[in-house]
Amino acid sequence: MNRKWNKTALALALTGLLMTTACQNEENNPAPPAENASNAGSNGGTATTPGSNAGGTSDTTANGDTPVSDNGTTGNTGANGQTGTAGNSNGGTAAGSAGGGENGSEGQADTGKQVKELLALAEQGKVPGIEFAAHTGLIDDVEKAWGKSDHEEFAGKGMYATYGAKNAVIGYNKGNQIFDVRSDDPSLQSLTLAQIEAAIGKADEQTKNGDDDIYVYKAGEDFQLKFIIPKSTGTVDHISVYAPKDAVNNMAG
Secondary structure (H helix, E strand, O other): OHHHHHHHHHHHHHHHHHHHHHHHHHHHOOOOOOOOHHHHHHHHOOOOEOOOOOOOOOOEOOOOOOOOOOOOOOOOEOOOOOEOOOOOOHHHHHHHHHHHHHHHHHHHHHHHHHHHHHHHHHOOOOOOOOOOOOOOOEHHHHHHHHOOOOEEEEEOOEEEEEEHHHOEEEEEOOOOEEEEEEEOOHHHOOOEHHHHHHHHOOOOEEEEEOOEEEEEEEEOOOEEEEEEEEOOOOEOOEEEEEOHHHOOOOOOO
16 A cells, blocks of 8 residues: 555655646746747848838838939938939929029029120210220320230221230221220130120121131111120130211321
C-alpha cells in the first residue's frame, strides 16, 4: 500500500513540475501581436506614404525611391538619394517664361521711350547730351564751350567739326550757323531698325550712302531726324538732326 501511494505522489509531483515549466515558457516567449497597417508596411517590404496632390509632393517608398509625380511638380529625394522625375515641368517653365517675358517687355518699353525722346529732341534741333541746336546755334558758341575741334572738313553743304570726346560732329554754314548736329554716342549704337519702327513707325524717306542705309523722319516743320545704319552691323552708327533750310551751300564765293 505504501508503495502505491508513493507512486501516486511521485506522479503528481512530476505533473506539477511539468505544468510549472510550461507556464514559465509561456511567460518568457509571448505570442507575437497581430499585424497592423504600420507593421504591415515595415514587414511587407514597401510602404507607401501618400503624397498630397494639392501640394504637389510626390510619394516616397520605403527604400527611398521617389515615384513619378502625376501633377507636374518635382519629386522629393528618397533616402537612397534617388529623385523621382516630375511628370512635366509646365508650371516651372511657365513661371520662367513669364519672368523672361516681363524683362523683355521692360527692355522694349525702355527702347521705345528712348527712340521717342530722340524724336522729341529733334523737334528742337537737338540730340541727347549736346546742348547746341541746329538752326539756332552757332559754331562760335561750340568753340567757346568745347574749344577747337579735333579736325574740320568740308562735306556736302558746309564744314563739319569733329569733337571725339563729345561723340559729336557739328555741321555749320558760312554764316557759322549750325545746320547739322550728329551724335555717335554708344547708347545709340545698339538700336536696330525694328526697334525704331516699333516706336515711331516707318521712316518718311530712305536713302543710301555707300554701305549705309539712312532712315529719315520729319521732326516738326524745320528738322529731320536721321538714323544711319550700316549694312555690316544692322545697328545705328550715328544719328543726325538736320535743318534743311539752313544747309545752304554758300561756302564758296
